[in-house]
Amino acid sequence: MSLADQARGDLKLTGLHKRYPNGFVAVESLDLVIPQGSFFALLGPSGCGKTTTLRMVAGLEEATKGTIHIGDQDITYARPYKRPVNTVFQNYALFPHLTIAENVAFGPTRRGAKDPAKEVKEILALTELTEQAAKKPAQLSGGQQQRVALARAIINRPDVLLLDEPLGALDLKLRRAMQIELKRIQEEVGLTFVHVTHDQEEAMTMADTVAVMNKGRIEQMGAPYDLYTNPQTTFVANFLGRSNLIKAKVLGREGTGADAVVKVDMHGTIATIKASKVHTDSDQGWVGIRPEKVLIQPEGQAIDAPGAALSGAVVVDASYIGVSTDYTLRMPWGQEITCFEQNTGRRGGLIPVGTKVDVSWRPEFAFLLDSSQDVEAGLEED
Amino acid sequence: MDSLQRVFGKNAAYWLIGPAALWLAVFFAFPMLSLLTTSLSDPAGSPITGYTLTWRVQNYIEVLGDYWPYMMRSLLYAGIATLLCLVLGYVLAYAIAFKAGRWKTVMLVLVIAPFFTSFLVRTLSWKLILADNGFIVNTLQTLHILGEDGRLLATPFAVIMGLTYNFLPFTILPLYTSLEKIDPKLNEAAADLYASPFQRFTKIVWPLSLPGVVGGTLLTFIPATGDYINASLLGSPNTQMVGNKIQQLFTTANDYPHAAALSVLLMAIIVGMVLVYVRRAGTEELL
Amino acid sequence: MITRLGRWIGKHLMLTLGILVLVYMYIPNMIVALMSFNDSSQSRNLYQFQSFTWDNWLNPCEPQGMCESLRVSISIGLLATLVATAIGTLAAFALVRHRFEGRSTANLMIFLPMATPEIVMGSSLLALFVAAGFGGQLGFWTILIAHIMFCISFVVVTVRSRLAGLDSNLEKAAMDLYANEWQTFWRITFPLVFPGILSAALLAFSLSFDDFIITNLNSGTTVTFPMFVWGAAQRGVPMQVNVIGTLMFILALAIVIGGEVAARRRAKGKAAAL
Numbered sequence: 001m002s003l004a005d006q007a008r009g010d011l012k013l014t015g016l017h018k019r020y021p022n023g024f025v026a027v028e029s030l031d032l033v034i035p036q037g038s039f040f041a042l043l044g045p046s047g048c049g050k051t052t053t054l055r056m057v058a059g060l061e062e063a064t065k066g067t068i069h070i071g072d073q074d075i076t077y078a079r080p081y082k083r084p085v086n087t088v089f090q091n092y093a094l095f096p097h098l099t100i101a102e103n104v105a106f107g108p109t110r111r112g113a114k115d116p117a118k119e120v121k122e123i124l125a126l127t128e129l130t131e132q133a134a135k136k137p138a139q140l141s142g143g144q145q146q147r148v149a150l151a152r153a154i155i156n157r158p159d160v161l162l163l164d165e166p167l168g169a170l171d172l173k174l175r176r177a178m179q180i181e182l183k184r185i186q187e188e189v190g191l192t193f194v195h196v197t198h199d200q201e202e203a204m205t206m207a208d209t210v211a212v213m214n215k216g217r218i219e220q221m222g223a224p225y226d227l228y229t230n231p232q233t234t235f236v237a238n239f240l241g242r243s244n245l246i247k248a249k250v251l252g253r254e255g256t257g258a259d260a261v262v263k264v265d266m267h268g269t270i271a272t273i274k275a276s277k278v279h280t281d282s283d284q285g286w287v288g289i290r291p292e293k294v295l296i297q298p299e300g301q302a303i304d305a306p307g308a309a310l311s312g313a314v315v316v317d318a319s320y321i322g323v324s325t326d327y328t329l330r331m332p333w334g335q336e337i338t339c340f341e342q343n344t345g346r347r348g349g350l351i352p353v354g355t356k357v358d359v360s361w362r363p364e365f366a367f368l369l370d371s372s373q374d375v376e377a378g379l380e381e382d
Numbered sequence: 383m384d385s386l387q388r389v390f391g392k393n394a395a396y397w398l399i400g401p402a403a404l405w406l407a408v409f410f411a412f413p414m415l416s417l418l419t420t421s422l423s424d425p426a427g428s429p430i431t432g433y434t435l436t437w438r439v440q441n442y443i444e445v446l447g448d449y450w451p452y453m454m455r456s457l458l459y460a461g462i463a464t465l466l467c468l469v470l471g472y473v474l475a476y477a478i479a480f481k482a483g484r485w486k487t488v489m490l491v492l493v494i495a496p497f498f499t500s501f502l503v504r505t506l507s508w509k510l511i512l513a514d515n516g517f518i519v520n521t522l523q524t525l526h527i528l529g530e531d532g533r534l535l536a537t538p539f540a541v542i543m544g545l546t547y548n549f550l551p552f553t554i555l556p557l558y559t560s561l562e563k564i565d566p567k568l569n570e571a572a573a574d575l576y577a578s579p580f581q582r583f584t585k586i587v588w589p590l591s592l593p594g595v596v597g598g599t600l601l602t603f604i605p606a607t608g609d610y611i612n613a614s615l616l617g618s619p620n621t622q623m624v625g626n627k628i629q630q631l632f633t634t635a636n637d638y639p640h641a642a643a644l645s646v647l648l649m650a651i652i653v654g655m656v657l658v659y660v661r662r663a664g665t666e667e668l669l
Numbered sequence: 670m671i672t673r674l675g676r677w678i679g680k681h682l683m684l685t686l687g688i689l690v691l692v693y694m695y696i697p698n699m700i701v702a703l704m705s706f707n708d709s710s711q712s713r714n715l716y717q718f719q720s721f722t723w724d725n726w727l728n729p730c731e732p733q734g735m736c737e738s739l740r741v742s743i744s745i746g747l748l749a750t751l752v753a754t755a756i757g758t759l760a761a762f763a764l765v766r767h768r769f770e771g772r773s774t775a776n777l778m779i780f781l782p783m784a785t786p787e788i789v790m791g792s793s794l795l796a797l798f799v800a801a802g803f804g805g806q807l808g809f810w811t812i813l814i815a816h817i818m819f820c821i822s823f824v825v826v827t828v829r830s831r832l833a834g835l836d837s838n839l840e841k842a843a844m845d846l847y848a849n850e851w852q853t854f855w856r857i858t859f860p861l862v863f864p865g866i867l868s869a870a871l872l873a874f875s876l877s878f879d880d881f882i883i884t885n886l887n888s889g890t891t892v893t894f895p896m897f898v899w900g901a902a903q904r905g906v907p908m909q910v911n912v913i914g915t916l917m918f919i920l921a922l923a924i925v926i927g928g929e930v931a932a933r934r935r936a937k938g939k940a941a942a943l
Contacts, residue, residue: 060841080844093842097860106856107846152846398763399775401756402821406778409794409818416800417793432800470690477687491925492691496698497875498921502898503914504697506906511700550694559830600784608786611881615902625788625882632792632886642796645789652786 009071016066041207239378421642460606463545471553544612560594705911749816757824791883807889831865
């Protein structure tokens, strides 16, 4: 009797560690609980350890230290075919000499299923592949191959389905369509999905919970909204979307409870930041603000924001993108910051390059990060 | 993670490589040593009674004195044949790799298929084609390219042509393997970057096909140097190669020590030339 | 004008030249096929076409000893192919899938026989057999040993290239889908490598069947087909030799084409069954 037939549970990684013989530590003492039935994404640049983590869960790579549990079952050292885990491989790894139906039937047949043909039929219908059943993988398009890889894995009803950059080989349009489809199938079958990707948009659209990995560790974990609005490190701030990070002196705390704020001095301008978005104890820090939260107005005109305004910025570049316009502004202290402005038509045109502007944002959108962190972390790696 | 590892246990690799390694050690490596000792043995002996090892280095000096013209002729004929094979083989391999379209597989099969008619039989048929009263000789005589009693058979031309013909597939296959790996888009990119067709060939295709060129020419040159069948069937006593002499010494003269010395000499010269060649072509990793 | 000519050259000249080279390679085969219908009984000149006859095809075994030599060559060829393919395939797996001590030595050992002139290999084996006291017992078995020896390298190289091109993720995927090691090997690895093994076997058989130089040195009194042809070439080749040559060629083409057709039909049959 294989483990796959037993009760399901959360996927639990405890102190999981992977060190390669050449000394490279790919995953560093990882602790992680992925609740049953959730859609979880491991997000990070290449080489961050996300794929190694996945392969250890799949049993394709052996952990150096630590344990992997599903429910109460320890599967750390179980052979890959004894685990209630299936993988959708990056390049699908469809068996080229077998038909689509045979590929999909491979798992059930190995496990001695009573009526694999019926299961295959159902799963092919679910993934809209019924027409392709008799074809060989090479005759299918990229999107269809992707669905075969998915069908071949989910037909086994694993406790955990691992997806290794499963959409990486598809073009943008198809990728968006497949993202929605994957999400639909996950909700329909209710399995735990663990999705590894370096595409932050993909992770955020699909997953309930995203863990951002960097250099073998999890930098931050949470719902996409929390991660984006309240990043705790410069790496997350830069890797997940974009951020303007402005050097500031921390002046002190004011208020209590939910109203507590921290006062900072950015090159002479005093601003406040919600205490729940402050992630440093030192007297220096990076004030972070997302470009789309930055409001600008030509000098002297009123800005619709209650926060402090920084004056003396100059527009050095304006890129019109249709839905929005990207402005690059040079601040009086020399730093360049970015501002995305929705083209609502209110302004009736672009602000010309060279115009002096005032800059502001609503204080609740800003966050404060530790000044000892690299301001450029997570920038190059995407 | 390898499935075989689990089946065969920890020493799987040795169980797998064992039989082949053993066979080659006993019937290839060891005989080479045996050849070496025979080449240094006293020629006063016979294949039935065996030879005694006396470290007789004179064997080498004697065969070098007697047979160096044959050695030179072998290297010359094989060299010319290899060049011809390279030119002809490159053309065909290039055509199959880039121009054949959906006929690729068919043409590839056609390259290999003649192999299956015994090569002795095929070589003999060249005798008919190049015969003194044959179509080709007559035509060449009419065109005054060949003199009134000029002939093709029993000339160096016939031997070199026979070598070229026989070893052509050995040049084509490695060349094809190399050429097939070249992305046709590289050619387009080079064209986009202002390279003329000729430059595209010399700067892109040729350098990338070098492993195939080296592999193909080696697979042609080495057997061609040791060959004596073409020289025997299509040549004359004046076109005999070193292979003829080794074979005669072994089978007719029963003089194993001198035959072995000549074999070792041939091998040494070939290995030396191959090493220099491979190093100059910068493709050591092929070995 | 110049560019149009250049483009035309790029498109068709290479293909034309390639086909010409192919034709050159087929001249002897055409002559062999033609001569298999030659009636040589009226003339002493064996290298000229006299008149058409079916006799050679109707009595292929007429020349004394020829069919016997053919039988010897086929038995040796089959046995050598079997053994060389088996141990060569195992060795290829070791070289592609394992990193072990002595791997580069093994690689060299595989490579060297291909880089050694046949005359040297043949004479060294002969020297060994003689030194070991088997000088008087040369024959079927010594030929077989020699043929297995030079076929192994070609088998290893052929299977190795097929195996190296195999995506190792496929095996991992199979294990992920509940196939154990044996099942993974027999259902995924072996079927995917099989075409390589098959072409290695075909190559081994053709090498063995066609070998003359090494065989001639180690054969004693045993006569293989190439040796029969060689011997006959001194006196005058019987036209039946051309029949055998043509037959082998047709047979080989039939095997290759038949294999291709069977593979396609099997694919279709499976598709229909579902």
